[in-house]
Amino acid sequence: MPIFPELRTAVRVETQNPWPRFLVDIASWRLAGAELAAGRWTLLGLWGEADTVHMAVLRGQNEAIGVLSLPCADRRFPALGARHTPAIRLERAAQDLFGLVAEGLPDARPWLDHGAWGVRAPLGRAEPVAEAAAPYPFLPAEGGALHQVAVGPVHAGIIEPGHFRFHADGETVVRLEERFGYTHKGTEALMRGADLARAARLAGRVSGDSTVAFTLAFARAAEAALGLAPPPRAVWLRALMAELERLANHLGDVGAICNDASFAIMNAHCAVLRERVLRAAAVAFGHRLMMDRVAVGGVATDLDATGAAAITAVVAAVRQRFPRLVELYDNTASLQDRVVGTGRLDPALARQFGCGGFVGRASGRDFDARRWPGYPPYGDLRFDVPVRAEGDVNARVWIRIGEIEASLGLIEQLLAGLPAGELRAPAAFGAEAEGVALVEGFRGDILAWVRLNADGTVARCHLRDPSWFHWPVLEAAVDGNIVADFPLCNKSFNCAYSGHDL
Amino acid sequence: MRRTLLEGLLHRPLSEPPPALDAAELEAVAQAVGVAARARLGRSLSIREIDAGSCNGCELEIVALNNAFYDLERFGLRFVASPRHADVLLVTGPVTHNMRAALLRTWEATPDPKWVVAVGACAHDGGEFAGSYACERGVGAVLPVDLFIPGCPPTPVDLLKGLLGLLKLSAPR
Numbered sequence: 001m002p003i004f005p006e007l008r009t010a011v012r013v014e015t016q017n018p019w020p021r022f023l024v025d026i027a028s029w030r031l032a033g034a035e036l037a038a039g040r041w042t043l044l045g046l047w048g049e050a051d052t053v054h055m056a057v058l059r060g061q062n063e064a065i066g067v068l069s070l071p072c073a074d075r076r077f078p079a080l081g082a083r084h085t086p087a088i089r090l091e092r093a094a095q096d097l098f099g100l101v102a103e104g105l106p107d108a109r110p111w112l113d114h115g116a117w118g119v120r121a122p123l124g125r126a127e128p129v130a131e132a133a134a135p136y137p138f139l140p141a142e143g144g145a146l147h148q149v150a151v152g153p154v155h156a157g158i159i160e161p162g163h164f165r166f167h168a169d170g171e172t173v174v175r176l177e178e179r180f181g182y183t184h185k186g187t188e189a190l191m192r193g194a195d196l197a198r199a200a201r202l203a204g205r206v207s208g209d210s211t212v213a214f215t216l217a218f219a220r221a222a223e224a225a226l227g228l229a230p231p232p233r234a235v236w237l238r239a240l241m242a243e244l245e246r247l248a249n250h251l252g253d254v255g256a257i258c259n260d261a262s263f264a265i266m267n268a269h270c271a272v273l274r275e276r277v278l279r280a281a282a283v284a285f286g287h288r289l290m291m292d293r294v295a296v297g298g299v300a301t302d303l304d305a306t307g308a309a310a311i312t313a314v315v316a317a318v319r320q321r322f323p324r325l326v327e328l329y330d331n332t333a334s335l336q337d338r339v340v341g342t343g344r345l346d347p348a349l350a351r352q353f354g355c356g357g358f359v360g361r362a363s364g365r366d367f368d369a370r371r372w373p374g375y376p377p378y379g380d381l382r383f384d385v386p387v388r389a390e391g392d393v394n395a396r397v398w399i400r401i402g403e404i405e406a407s408l409g410l411i412e413q414l415l416a417g418l419p420a421g422e423l424r425a426p427a428a429f430g431a432e433a434e435g436v437a438l439v440e441g442f443r444g445d446i447l448a449w450v451r452l453n454a455d456g457t458v459a460r461c462h463l464r465d466p467s468w469f470h471w472p473v474l475e476a477a478v479d480g481n482i483v484a485d486f487p488l489c490n491k492s493f494n495c496a497y498s499g500h501d502l
Numbered sequence: 503m504r505r506t507l508l509e510g511l512l513h514r515p516l517s518e519p520p521p522a523l524d525a526a527e528l529e530a531v532a533q534a535v536g537v538a539a540r541a542r543l544g545r546s547l548s549i550r551e552i553d554a555g556s557c558n559g560c561e562l563e564i565v566a567l568n569n570a571f572y573d574l575e576r577f578g579l580r581f582v583a584s585p586r587h588a589d590v591l592l593v594t595g596p597v598t599h600n601m602r603a604a605l606l607r608t609w610e611a612t613p614d615p616k617w618v619v620a621v622g623a624c625a626h627d628g629g630e631f632a633g634s635y636a637c638e639r640g641v642g643a644v645l646p647v648d649l650f651i652p653g654c655p656p657t658p659v660d661l662l663k664g665l666l667g668l669l670k671l672s673a674p675r
Contacts, residue, residue, distance in 0.1 A: 112600075114600045116600050116603070117599055122636070131599075133603070153604045154585075154608050156583035156584070158561050158564050158581060159553070159561065160558050161554075161601055161604065181600050183555045183556070184555075185555055185636050185637055186634035187634075189634060190634055198630075201630055205631075206557065207557060208557040208559025208560070209558055211557075211559065252565075265507070268569075268570060269506070271566070271569035272516060274569075275570075275571050278566070282657075288657060289559055289655070291559070332503065498556065498557045498558050501600075
């Protein structure tokens with residue numbers, strides 16, 4: 001039986017690994033839209049090329065992953081967003097970057113293009129235009145004594161830039177609308193023509209807090225395209241770095257969430273633990289954030305005994321200190337008052353948007369790319385994937401607490417079972433090839449799709465941050481909360497700006 | 503809670519001594535900042551951080567300056583929430599075209615005298631993003647930069663050295 005029996009007229013593209021890509025006609029594209037709208041499929045990503053639009057989908061409950069490509073010579077395609085809301089921002093971005101037209105898109109405003117590039121459709125026909133920042137009409141809210149609060153792009157804290165437009169009735173938020181694109185750096189354009197090393201460096205700078213996960217996603221996609229198997233030691237070292245990254249981010253964020261509820265002592269203690277993890281990473285791999293340590297075909301750095309000892313020591317320190325902080329979190333009534341019931345994300349929305357990571361898992365969506373579709377070495381390791389159903393700030397904190405414990409266990413297993421051997425397999429080029437990968441970063445699943453030229457340079461690469469499906473539901477989760485709880489809700493999601501804007 | 507607080511009182515602080523600045527580093531800062539700045543900088547600086555399109559790596563390390571190991575505020579350096587309260591703008595990222603206007607407006611909102619510190623490889627010359635249709639080639643393309651702290655991202659110690667250099671220059675001789 002075919003993996004996508006719905007797509008009767010589709011033509012399979014033979015050059016893509018490991019999951020199939022199908023060239024489809026408009027009827028099949030619409031059919032896919034209907035499957036998404038009906039909730040039988042989940043959208044994993046949507047991106048463009050000059051005359052083609054692609055979507056990656058997850059069929060059923062973890063049955064299959066596939067990429068559907070609709071050639072659109074006239075640069076028009078039927079918008080999925082007309083029936084499937086999660087596609088809207090992705091289609092707005094595809095319109096901005098490729099000059100494609102999503103016909104019937106309910107929201108036709110530009111998304112990443114603020115009129116400041118001096119070029120229209122930079123990844124499509126790249127027509128020079130005069131810089132003209134057009135006014136951006138925010139969605140209205142109507143009613144009695146509503147007022148607007150405009151926040152950003154420069155925020156009060158040390159965080160990334162973005163704009164939040166609140167409509168509030170007294171203290172209560174009646175509508176939050178986000179506007180992004182401020183950190184758009186044209187990464188996908190810089191990827192075109194880049195060799196694998198340069199492209200990996202760019203992937204590692206899509207979102208600095210997820211540099212290991214993004215480089216790993218890019219490397220796995222490129223390796224799938226090249227039929228390249230990294231040596232076992234490299235596979236295990238990559239997982240070790242990925243779990244250290246997850247641990248550091250979760251530790252920092254648990255403290256920062258409490259700090260946004262004015263409970264500074266948690267932040268102080270969690271920041272100390274995070275710092276210890278980063279220092280161990282620097283000893284072990286030569287860089288605190290482990291940037292540029294994952295490479296296509298393996299890793300760029302080995303782990304020696306000193307590094308392994310530093311990691312063992314930090315795992316012991318977190319195991320000793322963190323449980324007491326969890327107890328403090330759980331037993332502080334004033335803090336619980338702020339986090340319980342705040343910023344609730346409806347499980348139905350989490351399912352519809354295919355929310356990954358702790359955001360999805362705190363709202364009942366039991367998905368973790370390490371477990372399914374899975375990638376080595378996680379099949380050889382034991383770890384729990386915590387899931388809760390409440391969907392509030394508290395649930396997201398508890399998922400992160402659970403994931404900290406899971407990562408500690410994984411790091412211990414990775415150190416104990418680390419195979420000896422080579423660090424890198426050499427790549428051999430020769431033909432155009434495509435690869436796709438799904439990697440679990442600390443925020444959730446990162447999708448990487450890459451097409452390589454015959455000489456091994458990148459023809460096209462698309463990297464989809466988990467935040468594409470988190471930011472829109474944050475707007476819904478904040479609804480009806482007080483304005484003062486927005487930082488708390490926002491931090492509990494901790495979506496990426498740079499990862500989203502790319 | 504009580505146990506955690508008590509331990510905090512009884513244990514030695516985690517804060518580490520400031521990194522030593524060698525003469526060459528200090529000279530570099532002195533040249534970058536200039537004589538006028540030396541006279542005007544006090545022993546205390548208010549810093550407004552602006553992300554002008556970074557990957558957030560620099561932000562992670564700047565935030566780390568506030569943790570117990572580095573404890574930035576003991577040196578009289580503090581991050582403020584508004585450019586109107588700031589002496590120093592700490593700018594990261596290559597300056598995306600989409601952030602250019604916001605960066606300029608933030609700079610204009612900062613009262614004189616003010617200094618601009620560009621942080622990280624991107625802020626220096628665009629870094630990996632140099633040549634993109636969406637980016638300037640670093641902060642210097644938009645604002646007068648007084649000091650550059652290199653690194654991708656600079657470590658908290660690198661950041662401390664740069665910022666302490668600024669302070670040290672202004673100390674009475």
